[in-house]
Amino acid sequence: MLYQPDTYKIEQDLSRFGRTGNDTFIPGTTEEGLRQYRRLLRNNINNTMVQAFPISRQVLPDEEWNELINLFFADHDAKTTQIWKLPAEFVTFVKENDYATLWSKPWLNDLLYFEWIEIEVYTMPDIEAEPFTLQGEIREGTIVVNPEHRLVLLRYPVHLYAVEEAKNHPGDYFMMVYRHPETREVLFADLTALDTFTFENIAHEQLSLSDIAAGLKLQFALSDQHPLLTNMIAFVQKMMAQKLFLGYAVERKEQF
């Protein structure tokens, strides 16, 4: 760095004032100009968050929302070069500082995350799917997953109820958020625990439905795996129609 210490300090003071609005003396500046920078910088942060979290903004009282924005901008060192990704840092900031407990809003972390994840999936870099065909045997085939997805676990069903009602229904809510491969729209699907287990085994273990059902039968000493398999097939058929599953893996020919 080729700055002299006093020039460095001037920039530090200007940055600090912009982030906090706290009175400071910076040589040669005008009060009106400094106030303008504070307004512009804070507006940028606030507008970005309002755009990313319209529901949270609506349900939080003004004083709580403004406090969150002020504390976030003042205390959090923003890492991303891309301001449209800053809401992800906001979600982490709110969670780490536990405003959900502090303000008796247990749904707050889930609501922010739920709102952010839609943006994340909508904008995520394109991921090429494994080669697939629509022809296959649903019980034994290897099912290809749409790779542009996020599996979400919420403690409060903010996607089903208004927040004050969601507060009364704590639990484990699995939700799939994924991008339609043709329309590029973000789609949401509620998953049962069995759906989630099935999905995880398809996506990460490349197991067939028969293998998954057989594993469950063994693990839980079930007398009959058929009811499980029926449920799994229904789930896969439904989600194949909705493009969470794309088809069946194409056998790769071995090269010699």
Next chain:
Amino acid sequence: MGFRRDIADAFLKTNEINPDFVEVAPENWINMGGYWGAQFKEVSRRFPVFLHGLSLSIGSPDELDFDFLRQVKNFIEEHDVRVYSEHLSFAKLDNAHLYDLLPIPFRDDSVKHVVDRINQVQDFLGMPIAIENVSYYTPVAAQMTESEFINQIVSQSGCSLLLDVNNVYVNAFNHHYDPYEFISGMPLDRVAYLHMAGHEQVSPTLIVDTHGEAIIDPVYDLFDFTVAKLKSVPVLLERDFNFPEIRMLNHEMNQLRSIVNKYWIKDVVPA
């Protein structure tokens, strides 16, 4: 014209806006997938792309972010980008991004610091960059004039100058100098690119460079004066929000066109 989501259809579907090039902030498009990633690919297929960055923070005391620059370099290669410009300001300090353009103190050590960083960026990218004179709303511990500061940086770094004519007008109003004298004092042989935009007067003593209003006549007059002194360079109409009907944007572009056509060869038109 800058390519913005709000007016994307006018570029890609209705062809109401048909510029010679488009300008985008790389920060808005790097690693963008899905619908908008596809839209941008189409834009870069159809139009030459110029980049106008926001986060490089050339005037920051922080180390340059070479991971970010690597992404910019890849983006430049992927989209065959012709021009990469940035702002003569800082937007990051002590590892915290600020997401706006703060003024660098006009000082001797600032010149050395910024020149060194511009050289590092140009070496890394393997191409010259253009640096834009920014609007600023307060002087900050200055030891020289803005004009001296810009001249020293351009001459010592070998970068080009992106001359934002509206910013000159805004700064001249806010800091009480003559914009025509200022333009005449710029290193005009190093101007590679012009920006034009609207602004908003927020108090009797302060104008803010908003890119959200139509260009006013005194700025067109200053543009006319500037163009008369320059060889032909690309001209960009900046509009970031508060979009009017497309015909109004085209009207502004045509006004710019009619001015440049008075002085420059006819095959160079504003975009």
